[in-house]
Amino acid sequence: MASRRDFLKSTGGLVLATGGGWFAGHAHGAVPDTPGLAPLPAGATASGDLEALAGKVPLIKRSWRPPNYETPLSYFTTEITPNDAFFVRWHLASIPQLSAATWTLKVGGDAATTPFQINLEQLKRDFPAFELVAVNQCSGNRRGLFEPHVAGVEWGVGAMGNARWTGARLKDVLAKAGLKKEAVEIVLDGADGPVMPATPDFQKSLPVWKALDENTMLAYEMNGEALPHWNGFPVRVVVPGWTGTYWVKQISTINAVSKPFEGFWMKGAYRIPLGKFPIIDHFTTQMTDVNEPITEMVVNSLIANLTSGQRVTVGQPFVVKGMAWDGGRGIAQVDVSADGGQSWRSAKLGADLGRFSFRSFSLAVTPAAPGPMVIMSRATNRAGATQTGELIANPAGYHHNVMQRIDVNAV
């Protein structure tokens, strides 16, 4: 557990010695709202400055401590999000600086026969490495676009990124610990912690079946490099298809347990009402009569190259492009409309980097006559699920996949 002093030191990687002088030129509200979607709360836009954490390019600051920073829209025109532009999301403000040389992982729990501890070298050496490309998206991505607004981190569209992850299979690590047949959940805990002892530590659980999925990973590389500190160095859990809440950073302890985990971050947070979303994966040991843990991401798309009110030229094609993704069924098609959803055309899909990855799409649109046009994109996954036109309200502001409606003006 880190002290607040450690934290401030680590945040201030570019501490400026100029005192208050650097307030000058500090642009408030420099980032425009995402085109074609509802606006953020006014206070979120005003305080959403572009600021650079140590080792990161300037990202949209949502909160300093714990650090929450989102990736600007322009990065979503390519499939892979660079490590230095990848969004940052922490729940609790004690975030230690871990070292590859001293990091250890403890694996055990009451439903494991042979608890053990390993270091990073052993994790890399003793378990076969594999890689995959997967979207990491915060459950609350786009929370700030909910109307009415709901409290929390008021994210725009950039609390997500797509990376090529390399690591060991969680199932191989669990096999070494010897799962008993009584095991129902796998509890994940990172090295981060709360400032106040009474604050619930951030711990998550997975159903055993998801932990044993061949794609669930303990990742030690991200896009071919060590993970950035801010994204969970040296090892984080990667749960392809599921929202970022399960992708525990700085993983330090993994416990197989014989009873459903009771921690606050499972029982009291990250829950969605039953029956409202077209999801396939259910975390049954954590379900109640009214709600269940969030699991897979809903199908979604984002147009990343247009601005609201942009002028386009009659007779001249312009390209609509962006990314589509879902909870791991894979994107089947993306349709684009230039008339507010009255008619649709299939966009061209880019490289297939696997069913957990962003899939890029693009379509050239040629305005036929002067006047306003409304540009939309609509992704459909291989399970037939698609995006919604109307927001699906839920208390914590999850699963926003409302289609954009971007106004452009043909002249």
Next chain:
Amino acid sequence: MKSFSLVVALALAAGIVAAQERRIDLKDGPGRAQFEANCASCHSLDYIPLNSPFLDGKGWDGEVTKMIKVYGAPISPDDAKLIVEYLNANFGKS
């Protein structure tokens, strides 16, 4: 430290703003001292403008109560009341 100063100079030249917790503009008023003293121990105060202006008094009361009951913030009932009033007066839904 030479290279460190260079990094800072380059960052400034490039117009990059380093991420570092700063004071936020707060209006004076009853409850301000209690708000700053209690809330900033666990999180930066920019969470408040971030979440504004859409909560009413009941909404702010719910947030402060959650901080105490769920996250274990050691805030006295008197301070909590003043904090809610301050937040609602300065960051509440108009």
